[in-house]
Amino acid sequence: MSEAATAFANYIAKLERRGAFAGEARAALLGVPVRIRHFGAYQDIVREGERPQESCFVESGLVSRYRTLPNGSRQIVSFHLPGDMVDLQSALVIVADHGIRTHVPTVILMIAHDDILRIAAEHPSVGRAFWFDTLVDAAIFREWTVNVGRRNTRERTAHLLLEFNARFAAIGMVRDGWFDLPVTQNDLxxxxxxxxxxxxxxxxxxxxERLIRTHSRAVLIEDMAGMVALAGFDPVYLHPEGPRSAPDGV
Amino acid sequence: MSEAATAFANYIAKLERRGAFAGEARAALLGVPVRIRHFGAYQDIVREGERPQESCFVESGLVSRYRTLPNGSRQIVSFHLPGDMVDLQSALVIVADHGIRTHVPTVILMIAHDDILRIAAEHPSVGRAFWFDTLVDAAIFREWTVNVGRRNTRERTAHLLLEFNARFAAIGMVRDGWFDLPVTQNDLxxxxxxxxxxxxxxxxxxxxERLIRTHSRAVLIEDMAGMVALAGFDPVYLHPEGPRSAPDGV
DNA sequence: CGAAGTTTTGAGGACCTTCAAAAGTTGTGG
DNA sequence: CCACAACTTTTGAAGGTCCTCAAAACTTCG
Known part of the structure; x- marks a missing residue:
C-alpha cells in the first residue's frame, strides 16, 4: 500500500462501517499490492471487449462506464467518484462488456483480480463486503433504467443531479451546497x-425555475424540495445503511 | 429439498458448470431448506419497501421486478424465467427498492437469507458463484439502460425479444424457433x-417486415440476421461463458 | 492570442404520446 | 357449453417532446 492511497483506506473503513471484518481481514486488504496509475482527461482505462487482469479504484478524479452502439452513439451507464471501486465485477467476468474512461485527470489504483478473489475466499467478511458493493452497483443501474425509461428529460436531469449531490455529500465534497461536476453537457x-x-x-x-444554480462546472441544488418532488427522488437505492449483518456463527 | 424442485437442481448444476464446487458445497446447497409457494397470475411476491427474509427462485412460471413512480407509471427492470434466482441481492440489502410479481401462475422456492449467507461464508466456491450471479444480473441491468437510453422503439423491442429468445433457449424452452412469452403488450x-x-x-x-411471427403469446424470430442487425444485439452481456476461475490455492 | 472545445440559439420535422373507442380474445359462472 | 364480463389488441387523429442540422457566442487552455 502506498501512503498516497488515502481514499483506499477510507474505502476499507466504509466497508467496515457496513460490517466489521473478522480477524486479519482488514490487514489483508490494507496489504494488497496496488499499482498507481495517472490518467489525463478523456483517456480510456479499459476498452470495450478487453480482458483486464485488474480491477480499478478511483483515488481522485472522475470516471464513467459506457457502451458504444454500432451506430456510434454512446450510453454512459455509471459515474464513479473518488472512493469507488469501479469494476469489482471484472474480477469474475472474463470479457468487459463496457468501457471505462476518465473525464478529468484521475488517479487510479489497480488491484489484481487474483488478489481480490483470494482475499474474498480467505475472508468471508470481505467477500460479503465485495458482494454488497456489487449489489449497490446493480441497484444504481436499476434506478438508471427507471430514470431513462419512465421520466421525461427534466425529471431525469433533476434525478441525476440529486444522485451526484448525494454521492458527493457522502464523501465530503459538497461545500455550502455546491459541488464540482466536471462533466460536459455532452457527457450528461x-x-x-x-x-x-x-x-x-x-x-x-x-x-x-430556480431549481439549480451553476457557475462554470459547479452545481448548487437551490430548491431541494422542488428538485426532489420533480425527480421523484428517493435515495434508498444508494443503500447508505449498509448490508444486513451475517447470521450467527459466521 | 423437495423432489418437486427440479429447476433448482438444474440451477446448482449451472453454477457448477461455471466453476466446480469444492468439498461439501454441493451437498450444502442441495440440503438447504426451501419453502414452496404457489402464486396465481399478477400476484405480488415482494412489495416495494418490504424487508423480506427470504430470497426467491423461479421453479416454473414468469416473474418481473419493477419500480412504481409517484405519478403511477411503472418500469419493469427485469424478467425472470424458470431456473433464475430472482433476488439474491435481497439477502444482503435490507429494504427492497423494487417489487417482484408474477405474470402467470408461478411456483417459487423461498430460501432464507440466513441460509444463503451461511453457505456463502462456509463455502467460498458457492460465495463466488452467488457473487457471479449478481454480476450477470448487473450486466443485464446495464444493457437495459443502454436499450431504453440509446435505441429507438423498434430496435429496443427487437433487442428485448432477442434476449428472451436467448434466455429461453438456454433453458430448453424454444421449440422449432418458437417460445412462449406470457407477457402482455402492456407489460412489454x-x-x-x-x-x-x-x-x-x-x-x-x-x-x-417479416422479422418476427406471433400467434397468441408465442413468438418466433423469423429473420434472425435482420433482428440482430436491427437491435445491435450482442449476447456477451448475458455471460454464458461463466466466471473466471479461482486463483491457485483457493 | 489563437485554436479547440463547449454552450447556446433557431427552425423544421420525426417519433412517440394522449385520448377515445372499436374489435378481438380469454376466462368464468350459470 | 354458452353468454357475458373483463381484459387485450388494434385503430384513428391530434399534439407535444425531443431530434436533426446548422451556425454563432462563449470558455478554456496551451
Whole structure:
C-alpha cells in the first residue's frame, strides 16, 4: 500500500462501517499490492471487449462506464467518484462488456483480480463486503433504467443531479451546497439518453425555475424540495445503511 | 429439498458448470431448506419497501421486478424465467427498492437469507458463484439502460425479444424457433419505457417486415440476421461463458 | 492570442404520446 | 357449453417532446 492511497483506506473503513471484518481481514486488504496509475482527461482505462487482469479504484478524479452502439452513439451507464471501486465485477467476468474512461485527470489504483478473489475466499467478511458493493452497483443501474425509461428529460436531469449531490455529500465534497461536476453537457446527455442540444435547454429550464444554480462546472441544488418532488427522488437505492449483518456463527 | 424442485437442481448444476464446487458445497446447497409457494397470475411476491427474509427462485412460471413512480407509471427492470434466482441481492440489502410479481401462475422456492449467507461464508466456491450471479444480473441491468437510453422503439423491442429468445433457449424452452412469452403488450411497454399503443404499432411493424411471427403469446424470430442487425444485439452481456476461475490455492 | 472545445440559439420535422373507442380474445359462472 | 364480463389488441387523429442540422457566442487552455 502506498501512503498516497488515502481514499483506499477510507474505502476499507466504509466497508467496515457496513460490517466489521473478522480477524486479519482488514490487514489483508490494507496489504494488497496496488499499482498507481495517472490518467489525463478523456483517456480510456479499459476498452470495450478487453480482458483486464485488474480491477480499478478511483483515488481522485472522475470516471464513467459506457457502451458504444454500432451506430456510434454512446450510453454512459455509471459515474464513479473518488472512493469507488469501479469494476469489482471484472474480477469474475472474463470479457468487459463496457468501457471505462476518465473525464478529468484521475488517479487510479489497480488491484489484481487474483488478489481480490483470494482475499474474498480467505475472508468471508470481505467477500460479503465485495458482494454488497456489487449489489449497490446493480441497484444504481436499476434506478438508471427507471430514470431513462419512465421520466421525461427534466425529471431525469433533476434525478441525476440529486444522485451526484448525494454521492458527493457522502464523501465530503459538497461545500455550502455546491459541488464540482466536471462533466460536459455532452457527457450528461450521453448518460441521460438525450441529445446535447436538448440537455442544454433542460439545464436552462432548471436554472430558470430556480431549481439549480451553476457557475462554470459547479452545481448548487437551490430548491431541494422542488428538485426532489420533480425527480421523484428517493435515495434508498444508494443503500447508505449498509448490508444486513451475517447470521450467527459466521 | 423437495423432489418437486427440479429447476433448482438444474440451477446448482449451472453454477457448477461455471466453476466446480469444492468439498461439501454441493451437498450444502442441495440440503438447504426451501419453502414452496404457489402464486396465481399478477400476484405480488415482494412489495416495494418490504424487508423480506427470504430470497426467491423461479421453479416454473414468469416473474418481473419493477419500480412504481409517484405519478403511477411503472418500469419493469427485469424478467425472470424458470431456473433464475430472482433476488439474491435481497439477502444482503435490507429494504427492497423494487417489487417482484408474477405474470402467470408461478411456483417459487423461498430460501432464507440466513441460509444463503451461511453457505456463502462456509463455502467460498458457492460465495463466488452467488457473487457471479449478481454480476450477470448487473450486466443485464446495464444493457437495459443502454436499450431504453440509446435505441429507438423498434430496435429496443427487437433487442428485448432477442434476449428472451436467448434466455429461453438456454433453458430448453424454444421449440422449432418458437417460445412462449406470457407477457402482455402492456407489460412489454412497461419494460421498454413506452406506451402500450406504441408497443402495439411496433409489434405490427416487426411482423410486417417479416422479422418476427406471433400467434397468441408465442413468438418466433423469423429473420434472425435482420433482428440482430436491427437491435445491435450482442449476447456477451448475458455471460454464458461463466466466471473466471479461482486463483491457485483457493 | 489563437485554436479547440463547449454552450447556446433557431427552425423544421420525426417519433412517440394522449385520448377515445372499436374489435378481438380469454376466462368464468350459470 | 354458452353468454357475458373483463381484459387485450388494434385503430384513428391530434399534439407535444425531443431530434436533426446548422451556425454563432462563449470558455478554456496551451
Amino acid at each position: 446527455a450521453d448518460a441521460l439518453g438525450i441529445t446535447p442540444v436538448h440537455m442544454n435547454r433542460t439545464m436552462q429550464w432548471l436554472r430558470g | 411497454a412497461d419494460a421498454l419505457g413506452i406506451t402500450p399503443v406504441h408497443m402495439n404499432r411496433t409489434m405490427q411493424w416487426l411482423r410486417g
